[in-house]
Structures are given as C-alpha cells and as structure tokens.
Amino acid sequence: MTRSDLVAVLAERFGQLTQRDTExxxxxxxxxxxxxxxxxxxxxxxxxxxxxxxxRPPRVGRNPRSGEQVMIPEKLAPHFKPGKALREAVDKHLPVE
Incomplete structure (x- = not known):
C-alpha cells in the first residue's frame, strides 16, 4: 500500500472528508x-x-569495486516492531508457503 492508496481508502471510508483534507x-x-x-x-x-x-554500531565494510576495506560510521535508524494484534492478523490472513 502506498501513501496515495492510504489517502484513497480514507477518503472513501469517510465521505465527509475531501481528497485534499484526507491528504x-x-x-x-x-x-x-x-x-x-x-x-x-x-x-x-x-x-x-x-x-x-x-x-547501528560502526563496522568494517568493503568497497565492492576495489575490495578495499572501508570504515562505516555509527548511525541511527528507525526501527518498527509489530504489535501482537498486527502479527496475529497477518498470520491469520496470509498462507504459509
């Protein structure tokens, strides 16, 4: 689902909101x-x-072209942890292959 899809679903579900208001x-x-x-x-x-x-702690990486070792600095990254209800909904609706 994209941002546009989300806007479309919300605009459809809440008819009193215009597309612009929903965006x-x-x-x-x-x-x-x-x-x-x-x-x-x-x-x-x-x-x-x-x-x-x-x-994410600093680590040693490699330049794929030269194979040279490169130091990759520490970085902060967003992390998402799904809640129990979301995990159960996904497990219930998606078949295990």
Missing part, C-alpha cells in the same frame, strides 16, 4: 511521527506496533 491529514500524521522519531522519541500505536530509533 492533509495523512501528511500531518506522518510528519508528526517523523518529527517525534527525529527527536529520539518512541511512538507506540497499541495493537499496531511501535517505532523507535535503533543504533
């Missing part, structure tokens, strides 16, 4: 979540999951 609402929510993560806060949406920042 604004989705943008506002995503911006608020991005800002919270950028400030180092954790976001928890009960039943769906939580977003947090995880630290």
């Amino acid at each position: 604004f609402a989705v943008k506002t929510i995503l911006d608020a979540m991005s800002d919270a993560l950028a400030r180092g806060h954790r976001i928890e949406i009960r039943g769906f999951g939580s977003f947090s920042i995880s630290r």
Whole structure:
C-alpha cells in the first residue's frame, strides 16, 4: 500500500472528508511521527506496533569495486516492531508457503 492508496481508502471510508483534507491529514500524521522519531522519541500505536530509533554500531565494510576495506560510521535508524494484534492478523490472513 502506498501513501496515495492510504489517502484513497480514507477518503472513501469517510465521505465527509475531501481528497485534499484526507491528504492533509495523512501528511500531518506522518510528519508528526517523523518529527517525534527525529527527536529520539518512541511512538507506540497499541495493537499496531511501535517505532523507535535503533543504533547501528560502526563496522568494517568493503568497497565492492576495489575490495578495499572501508570504515562505516555509527548511525541511527528507525526501527518498527509489530504489535501482537498486527502479527496475529497477518498470520491469520496470509498462507504459509
């Protein structure tokens, strides 16, 4: 599902909202979540999951062209941990291959 798909589903489900209002609402929510993560806060949406920042330690990598070792610095990256209800919904609806 893309951002546009999400906007379309919300606009369809809530007929009183225009497409433009729905786009604004989705943008506002995503911006608020991005800002919270950028400030180092954790976001928890009960039943769906939580977003947090995880630290990736520095490591040694390789330049694929030359094979030369390169030091990759520490970095902070967003991390999503699905909630129990989301895990169960996915497990229930998707067949195991």
